Amino acid sequence: MPALEFPCTFFKSRKRMDDYNADDMRCGDLSEAELKSQYRLNYISDRVDPYTLTRRSSLDRPQSMFCCNLRGAGEKITRQQCAIILFGELRSLSRTFSLYGPYSHLIEKMIDHMQNEKGATFRDAALNRALKEQIIRDVSEEKSTRILLSKAFSTGIDWERKNFPVENKDRLRDAILSSKLPKFDRFQDNYNGMGITVHDTWATHITIKSLHIDNDRYRTVVHYKVQDHFGLNSDDILKTKFSQFHFFRIWFVLQRYNQFGFRPFMTNMEATVEITGERNEI
Template sequence: MAALQFPCAIFTTQNRMDDYHAKDMRCGDLTEAQLKSQYRLDYISDRVDPWTLTLRSSMDRPQSMFCCNLRGQGEKVTRQQCATMLFDEFRSLSRKFSLYGPYSHLIEKMITHMQNGNGTPFRDMSLDRALKEQIVRDISERNSTRILLSKAFRTNIDWESKHFPIENRDRLRDAVLSGKLPKFDRFQDNYNGMGITVHDTWATHITIKSLHIANDRYRAVVHYKVQDHFGLDSDDILNTKFSQFHFFRIWFVLQRYNQFGFKPFMTNMEATVEITGGCYEI
């Protein structure tokens, strides 16, 4: 039997990398009338009114998110000043989603990238570290792609010939499909900054970089490339779980209002993990 050659890509999601046509990558495509009528975004900010470009006071705040009182005539600001104030509020409101931990700084950094980055992709070593930590610390026998791949290696390696048969390649893909791809939807991600910066992911590629077999043991080097979109689509803002927060309302308006149109961006992260095991391990 022929041996599988490495590096070897074993898994890619249906969602493709760098998909700038995805719904959450749209920007500057909605009018004030649409944002108000279709998305109920009359009241956006406690600091400034993006529709009239006037500063707010405490007298302007609605009694609830669904009911707006008459707005006072505040001091006028330019559209650029308004956007700057909204981004400052955006960052301030983000802190309730990133209370502690080594990744708590990321959301403010990514908001600033949205403000100044003009849609360019975002990379940060902290994201790579978070991804690797998530993969390595996932010890679920049913969900961990790392653990499921380890079983696939052990049961499909030709131990006598000391290689992985090419005809068993799909067993590696099946192992990934039977598990859960790395995401940041754990309880702690609601507070450590990863749930708000990434949470779910858009596209994942998994590649076996190398596989060494000797003395009834194997060592595989596996590379994960993951991409998410820092952007909102209509379903996000129409979900009351999100729309109740000024954080998401400001985000949506900054991204989708045709007078702002700040570009969402790709969030890229990568991690390389080592998987080892033996012929006789259970």
């Protein structure tokens, strides 16, 4: 029977890569009236009012985030000045979600990217390290992609011919379908910067780059390509867990308000891991 040839991309998630038509990739599509009536985004910032383009004082702050009884108009500013102030506030507020760790700096880099790079794809070596670490440290027997792939190789290899038969390819895909794809939704991700920068992911491709079989042991190299969208969709901001934070309210207005329209962007990550095992390992 024919053997599987490598490299072989055996898994692609249902959501596709580079999907610029996704709802969270929209920008500049909502008016002031829509933001206020549909999303209750009346009070956005403690520093400026993006609708009237005026600076705020402490007297402007409402008792409730859903109330907007301003006590007086402040200094007029330009739209560009307003955006700069809002991005500065966004950076300041982001520190609540990135308190410690080697990835805590990423959110400010990504905010800078949104402000200045007009939707260009974002890549960073720290994101790749975070992805690889997440894959390697996931030790769940039932949900780890690495562990489930290891089992699929142990049972799917033709040990006599020392290859992986094409007819067993579905075992690899089934292993991924029964797993939990790499994400950053663990408890620690709420504070280490990964939850706010990536959290869930949009699309994943997994490729077997090579397979070496020696006696009753094997070694395979697996490549993960993962993409996320650094953008907010309508459902996000309608959820209390997002809308209660000024951080997300400012982000949504900067992205979706037709007077700003800062572009969201694709976040690309990749990691290569080695998986080893032996015959009859299970």
